[in-house]
Amino acid sequence: MEKIIEGVYKLKINLPFTWTPEMNIYIIMGDEITLIDTGPGDIKSLQSISDSLKDIELELKDIDKIINTHEHVEHFAGDEEIKKASGATVSAHKKAAKIIQNFTRYISELFNAIRGADIEPRMKAVAERYLYLQSSISSSKVEKPLKNGEVVDLGSFALEAIHTPGHAPGHICFYDEKRKILFSGDQVLGTGTPFVGYGITDLVIDRVANKLGIKKVEYGNMTDYLNSLERLLSLDIKLILPAHGPIVGEPYKKIREDIDRKLLREQMILKALESGENTLEELTRKAYGSFQLDYLLKGSTLAYIDRLLALGKIEKILKENQTYNKLK
Numbered sequence: 001m002e003k004i005i006e007g008v009y010k011l012k013i014n015l016p017f018t019w020t021p022e023m024n025i026y027i028i029m030g031d032e033i034t035l036i037d038t039g040p041g042d043i044k045s046l047q048s049i050s051d052s053l054k055d056i057e058l059e060l061k062d063i064d065k066i067i068n069t070h071e072h073v074e075h076f077a078g079d080e081e082i083k084k085a086s087g088a089t090v091s092a093h094k095k096a097a098k099i100i101q102n103f104t105r106y107i108s109e110l111f112n113a114i115r116g117a118d119i120e121p122r123m124k125a126v127a128e129r130y131l132y133l134q135s136s137i138s139s140s141k142v143e144k145p146l147k148n149g150e151v152v153d154l155g156s157f158a159l160e161a162i163h164t165p166g167h168a169p170g171h172i173c174f175y176d177e178k179r180k181i182l183f184s185g186d187q188v189l190g191t192g193t194p195f196v197g198y199g200i201t202d203l204v205i206d207r208v209a210n211k212l213g214i215k216k217v218e219y220g221n222m223t224d225y226l227n228s229l230e231r232l233l234s235l236d237i238k239l240i241l242p243a244h245g246p247i248v249g250e251p252y253k254k255i256r257e258d259i260d261r262k263l264l265r266e267q268m269i270l271k272a273l274e275s276g277e278n279t280l281e282e283l284t285r286k287a288y289g290s291f292q293l294d295y296l297l298k299g300s301t302l303a304y305i306d307r308l309l310a311l312g313k314i315e316k317i318l319k320e321n322q323t324y325n326k327l328k
């Protein structure tokens, strides 16, 4: 447990995922004791939270409030167990709340929808494994769905919810105006930038949307993500406390670097398109130069394609059942 400033502690826990090995949970000692995010919900991480709380003479049962930065599992999966121990209430953005409250049903519906669906066997296997890993996660009621600009009042702390969609549609950063600190969730990380695009389940949902009765689904969105970063630049921030990686002491420098980094990748995609028509696979290979974690990279390239289409810089063409992208 690390004390950041008076009343704010950072607790680092290990995650059972290879792509993000650890995360930060923050404890705010306002008049109400609050956790920002709750980890992946497995026994080990819950034990680690409980052990760390002892450093500041607290127990799980002392938690009054939980706030979730967004609807990705490692940020909310511990909610239900911590609620059971403490009776804490949960707050999250209203879009995140929809997922958090219906998570168990959502995973089983997806399982059913992809069973027998017309998807490449490898994609199906990866998606099923991913869903299986999430099948033990409990849904949790969100007592307080939040809107942009709403303030979570913790007595001596007041946290403004800043809706920052892009990495996830229901992502919020929490801003303490008095102390000029921003709890940035995954929007701004300690190092590097977050994944923005279609995860494997999103790619599968896209293919089985009919079976699920879904008309429009919201995933990661590159333009939203960039706009959210611009929005953070307009706040007066001294310190960023991210959900992964070290604390950010130079907020504006980091945010600008993040914007540049994503725009540079976009330039690489536009450059690749100068050679003519390209499939998603070709563009991904050219922009990333590798096919490790290929679904994630494809999902990310897809987010750039969505953005470039919306900006009117490229167009899609369909030839012999294959989709190509080309410069307009």
Ligand SMILES: [Zn+2]
Residues within 6 Å of the ligand: 070, 072, 167, 168, 186
């Ligand atoms: Zn996330």
